[in-house]
Amino acid sequence: MTFNIAVVGATGAVGQEMLRMLEVRNFPVKKIYPFASSRSKGKKILFKNQEYEVIELTKENVKKYSKDIQLALFSAGASVSKEYAPIFAEDGIFVVDNSSAWRMEPEIPLVVPEVNPHTLAKDKKIIANPNCSTIQMVVVLAPIHKVAKIKRIIVSTYQSTSGAGGKAMLELYEESKAVLSKLSEESLISKDNSNFLVEKKQPSVFPVQIGFNLIPQIDIFLQNLYTKEEMKMVNETKKILEDESIKISAQCVRVPVFRAHSESVWIETEKKVSVQQAKEILASAKGVKVLDDPFNQDASLRYPTPIEATSKQITYVGRIREDLSCENGLVMWIVSDNLLKGAALNAVEILEELLYRKII
Numbered sequence: 001m002t003f004n005i006a007v008v009g010a011t012g013a014v015g016q017e018m019l020r021m022l023e024v025r026n027f028p029v030k031k032i033y034p035f036a037s038s039r040s041k042g043k044k045i046l047f048k049n050q051e052y053e054v055i056e057l058t059k060e061n062v063k064k065y066s067k068d069i070q071l072a073l074f075s076a077g078a079s080v081s082k083e084y085a086p087i088f089a090e091d092g093i094f095v096v097d098n099s100s101a102w103r104m105e106p107e108i109p110l111v112v113p114e115v116n117p118h119t120l121a122k123d124k125k126i127i128a129n130p131n132c133s134t135i136q137m138v139v140v141l142a143p144i145h146k147v148a149k150i151k152r153i154i155v156s157t158y159q160s161t162s163g164a165g166g167k168a169m170l171e172l173y174e175e176s177k178a179v180l181s182k183l184s185e186e187s188l189i190s191k192d193n194s195n196f197l198v199e200k201k202q203p204s205v206f207p208v209q210i211g212f213n214l215i216p217q218i219d220i221f222l223q224n225l226y227t228k229e230e231m232k233m234v235n236e237t238k239k240i241l242e243d244e245s246i247k248i249s250a251q252c253v254r255v256p257v258f259r260a261h262s263e264s265v266w267i268e269t270e271k272k273v274s275v276q277q278a279k280e281i282l283a284s285a286k287g288v289k290v291l292d293d294p295f296n297q298d299a300s301l302r303y304p305t306p307i308e309a310t311s312k313q314i315t316y317v318g319r320i321r322e323d324l325s326c327e328n329g330l331v332m333w334i335v336s337d338n339l340l341k342g343a344a345l346n347a348v349e350i351l352e353e354l355l356y357r358k359i360i
């Protein structure tokens, strides 16, 4: 059995990885239908050495091709998903949507295949792919939650620019280049910030300079003074773990890294879990690799880093230790490629799960 698959947002950072994941994981694809905006009209997309012309996303074009399409992967932003996912779904197409448009709708499954694949069903045509930071956190925390029940999570993220799309990566590149071109060894230490500051080009993706800087804002601010990204982590984690009682607080920070998100995570559990037990639980957790050997001579084996995690189809966890501030607490460091497990890989794994469960 092979499938015709639409990729909506095929020219974007995540869309490109979706195509690559379908290819490298050998998903049974017959034909690709790459959709993007009118800006990409005429562009060509390469899939399995075959060229496909980008199709402009319009209602007419969806209706024209939908009879031939069985599955769709969406990563073109929430407004596109809100408008177009139902149009695909009403024609019987399973849509895995990477945006935030549908995630918190009670009837829509929000799926991390290692954690809650049972929520997939034949009549649930729209499936939400969770937020990148949430996915990598729950893949690691779910097996601990199962054994010891997590009562509280505190998380601080260090999120790469690719999470905000291809243009955001370019902004980091250009700003870093501009800073380096005006700096010299002698000017590293100066009396003010003028040597590190570059003029912000407009329009820009980030509100302030990302090159050689940190931005404690991802997405917009809400009335409760948290950002939308932070509240996504709170609400989506509860939905995926199917436990509204967990207390969660998050702080999300954009860092000048191109790919892979990192997270410092503090958890408090009902039952005591020792560091050794946690390592054992995580060593057998699907999709997770423990990289935790602080005294290793080789620093690359001591803990995971974003550069190490880039392009890897795995979520790494290291720096596992007791939280000194409470009875049953653990601290850990979680790193994963946000474009892969945080987006494209998780989406393709959802398709694999649909196949495995004979839903498609």
Ligand code: A2P
Pocket: 008, 009, 010, 011, 012, 013, 014, 015, 035, 036, 037, 038, 039, 040, 041, 057, 075, 076, 077, 080, 164, 165, 166, 167
């Ligand atoms: P396009 O390249 O034609 O702008 P990224 O996350 O890297 O910024 O990519 C966003 C993806 O979503 C791109 O493929 C982009 O296509 C696509 N996209 C954005 N807006 C629309 C839209 N209104 N209709 C269709 N595709 C869109």
